[in-house]
Amino acid sequence: MFPETLWYLLNVAIVFAQTRKQLSLNTVSSFNDSSTFTLPEASNLTVSVALCSSSSSARFFVTNTSADADNPGPDGGTDVYEISLNEGFGNFAGAFTNGGVLSADDASNVTFEVGVSESGPTHKISTDPPSLGDTTATQAIIFSPVFLEVSSEVPTYPNYSLPVANLSAPAVPSTSNNFSLIFSETSGSSPLASGLQTGCALQSQNSTGTIVNQTMWLPNEDGWRTQWIIDGLTPATNYTAYVIIDNTTVSGPIYFITKSESFSCPLLSNLPYCPGIAYAIPLAQPSSQSTYDSTNLPSEIAEPLISSLTNFTTTLTTFACGRDDYSPLVSCNDCQREYRRWLCTVSFPRCGEASSNNGAMVAANGAQKVFSALLSQPTTVTPRNSNFPSFNETYTALLPCLERCNAADRACPSFLGFRCPTAQFNALSSYGVGYIDSGVEGVEGRGSSGTAQDRYGNVWCNYG
Numbered sequence: 001m002f003p004e005t006l007w008y009l010l011n012v013a014i015v016f017a018q019t020r021k022q023l024s025l026n027t028v029s030s031f032n033d034s035s036t037f038t039l040p041e042a043s044n045l046t047v048s049v050a051l052c053s054s055s056s057s058a059r060f061f062v063t064n065t066s067a068d069a070d071n072p073g074p075d076g077g078t079d080v081y082e083i084s085l086n087e088g089f090g091n092f093a094g095a096f097t098n099g100g101v102l103s104a105d106d107a108s109n110v111t112f113e114v115g116v117s118e119s120g121p122t123h124k125i126s127t128d129p130p131s132l133g134d135t136t137a138t139q140a141i142i143f144s145p146v147f148l149e150v151s152s153e154v155p156t157y158p159n160y161s162l163p164v165a166n167l168s169a170p171a172v173p174s175t176s177n178n179f180s181l182i183f184s185e186t187s188g189s190s191p192l193a194s195g196l197q198t199g200c201a202l203q204s205q206n207s208t209g210t211i212v213n214q215t216m217w218l219p220n221e222d223g224w225r226t227q228w229i230i231d232g233l234t235p236a237t238n239y240t241a242y243v244i245i246d247n248t249t250v251s252g253p254i255y256f257i258t259k260s261e262s263f264s265c266p267l268l269s270n271l272p273y274c275p276g277i278a279y280a281i282p283l284a285q286p287s288s289q290s291t292y293d294s295t296n297l298p299s300e301i302a303e304p305l306i307s308s309l310t311n312f313t314t315t316l317t318t319f320a321c322g323r324d325d326y327s328p329l330v331s332c333n334d335c336q337r338e339y340r341r342w343l344c345t346v347s348f349p350r351c352g353e354a355s356s357n358n359g360a361m362v363a364a365n366g367a368q369k370v371f372s373a374l375l376s377q378p379t380t381v382t383p384r385n386s387n388f389p390s391f392n393e394t395y396t397a398l399l400p401c402l403e404r405c406n407a408a409d410r411a412c413p414s415f416l417g418f419r420c421p422t423a424q425f426n427a428l429s430s431y432g433v434g435y436i437d438s439g440v441e442g443v444e445g446r447g448s449s450g451t452a453q454d455r456y457g458n459v460w461c462n463y464g
Contacts, residue, residue, distance in 0.1 A: 020101070023116045028248060030200070031104070032111045038067050039100035039116065047102055048091035048115040049083055050123040050248070052200035057106040060085070062092050067099030074105065088196035091121040113200055115248060123198060126251040129455055130181075130243045133227075133278030134350070135256055137235040137263045139290065140183075140209075141278045144243045145251050146223035147177040154333055157322030162336050165309035169272045169294070170218050177216075179226045183241040184208045185234070186255060192240045193253050199244040209233045212290065217269075219276045221337075227269065227278070229291060235261040236355075238457070254455040257355050264393045265351030267291040273306060274344035276464050280351040282383065282391040304387050305347045312339055312416075319413055326413040335412035342408040345400045345464030347385050349377075352398030352459070370448045373399040373432030373461040384430075401452050401461035402431040406442075432461025 020038045023029060025045075030052070039047060039062070049060050060083040061072035072080040083090040102114065115122025126145060133141030155161050182202050184192050192205060213229040226243075233239065235258050242252035265280035270293040286296050294302075313336055321332035352374050374396045377383070383391065405420035412418050421427035423439045433439050438446040452463035 023102070023114060026117055026119075028113055028115045028122055030111065030113050031107075032109065033104075034107045035104050036071050037102040037104075037114065039064075039096055039102055041067075041099045042096050042118055044093070044118060045096040045100075046091055046093040046115075046117050046119075046121050047083070047100075048089070048117070048121040048123040049085065050090075050113045050115075050198040050200060051085065051088040051196055052111040052113060052198065052204065054196060055107065055110040058085075058110045058112065059105045060090060060107075061103045061105065062100060064094050064096045064100040065098070067101065069101050072101055072103050088198040088201055089121075089123055089125070091123070093120075111200070113198075113248070123248045124250070125197065126245065126249050129252050130241060130254050131455075132241075132254060132256045132453065132457070132459075133269065134267060134280050134459075135233075135258045136265065136267060136280055137259045137261050138233045139229065139231050139267055140233060140239070140256060140258065141267060141269055142181060142183070142228045142230065142241055142243075142254075143217075143219065143278075144177075144179050144181075144226040144228075145245075146225055147179070147245075148173050148175050149223040150218065150221065152221050154331070155322060160317075160322035160332065162313055162317065162321075162333060165273065165313060166306045167272045167275075169270075172216050173224055175224075177226060178246045180244040180247070181211060181214075181226075181228050181230075181241065182207055182244060183230065183239055186238040186240045192242065197250055199248050199250050202242050202250065203244055203247070208239075215270065217275070219278065229267065229269070231290060233258050235259065235263075254457075256457040259353045259355075263351070263353055265395055268297065268348060269293055271297070271302075271344075273302075273309070274340070274348070276341060277344055277348055279348075279462070281348050282351055282377070282388065282393070282395050282397075284389075284391070298389070300389075301347075301385070301387050305343065309340060309343060312336070312343075315416065316412070319415070330411045332413075335408070335416075338408040338411040339418070341464050342400075342404050345404050345462060347387075349384050349388070350398045350400075350462040351395050352462075353396055355457075370435070370460065372459060373401075373435065375399055398459065398462045399430065399432045401436055401463045402427055402433045403436045403452075404462075404464055405431060406437075435460040436463075 020036045022038045025040050063069045063072040063080045065079045083092050128145035131143045185208050209230045210232040212231045215227050217227040218224050238257050240253045266285050268281045269278040377395050377397050409420045423433045427433045435447045435449050437444050449460045453459040
């Protein structure tokens with residue numbers, strides 16, 4: 001016969017164990033009360049916690065002693081650790097050879113998620129933020145981080161065939177991605193960036209606008225991204241945007257500002273032969289849809305561009321590409337790629353507009369404020385691309401970054417005669433100079449802003 005006290009302790013242990021909730025490997029579970037959880041055995045386990053609603057009292061404790069250990073709590077104990085929360089996130093990683101226990105204290109009426117994984121934190125902030133294409137008064141183009149990298153095929157001798165000028169739309173990958181775009185005005189009753197930064201908390205907020213188009217797009221060789229076109233925004237307003245990946249990983253924030261109500265240029269994107277173009281251009285508003293793409297762009301603009309690239313490729317391949325090298329660093333393939341980027345960037349003038357962000361950044365040497373490379377274009381001025389029809393609106397052009405031209409110059413053989421204007425002389429009349437690389441010296445990454453645009457809505461020059 002067991003002693004009475006032993007029976008009592010055994011019954012308490014059984015009841016105690018029954019009240020614990022079992023968490024499985026590589027799962028995410030949602031709860032809204034104070035609970036204890038049994039953690040599985042693993043040699044390297046990460047337990048992550050994400051608050052979905054605000055709480056000033058909820059605390060989380062974990063022990064990796066065993067799955068039968070006493071409830072960990074604020075009084076401490078052997079191998080008891082508190083999971084510290086920062087912006088709603090927290091995690092603990094360690095060896096759970098005999099399992100473990102997680103305890104949620106003072107979490108009643110608080111919604112939270114728990115992730116258990118053998119491959120690092122389930123809940124986290126991505127180091128790769130979304131990116132802005134461009135905005136109009138009421139619209140914007142946003143890109144997700146890369147979700148699928150691509151390996152481009154480099155042509156080799158003797159069959160050194162370059163891509164055709166009029167590229168077709170790439171085949172959409174079968175790999176699925178679970179991306180959610182959340183965006184809202186930066187100021188207001190519930191600004192996104194000032195609240196919890198967890199995926200579940202952000203997804204509970206309402207976006208102040210409408211997603212009118214969502215596609216998978218390959219803008220460059222970095223890889224596939226999700227592209228969103230959003231509408232219904234307020235003119236001259238600051239916005240904050242996040243991308244939530246698989247409901248648990250937060251990418252962002254980025255910031256952008258819509259143009260003024262008088263801004264008249266529509267957006268252009270989704271051109272297979274110019275995949276990196278995603279910005280506003282000086283054309284009349286399209287009649288069939290709210291933005292331009294390959295289906296409704298006037299042929300008098302597209303066809304000369306494609307013809308020019310075809311002729312350039314023909315001339316380039318008069319060199320014995322693949323058999324002979326004109327450079328130990330670059331090839332004909334590199335030349336055609338960079339020339340395509342430059343041609344697309346200068347063929348599609350980009351509409352811009354001075355905003356409150358212009359001049360907000362001080363140059364690296366502290367001597368001056370940095371203003372975007374904007375040039376007013378009255379209706380009497382012939383557009384840079386004469387194939388564009390007359391645009392009966394005065395607009396401001398955001399000049400191409402000089403580095404886009406320099407990239408083609410460096411990648412192409414000298415016999416083509418491709419040359420860029422120099423910073424010391426007339427480059428400023430047609431290019432943005434000194435933003436990415438330093439002006440006269442040309443030192444890489446040492447320009448006044450060091451980049452064509454940043455995550456705070458500043459766009460200095462058009463990098464295409």
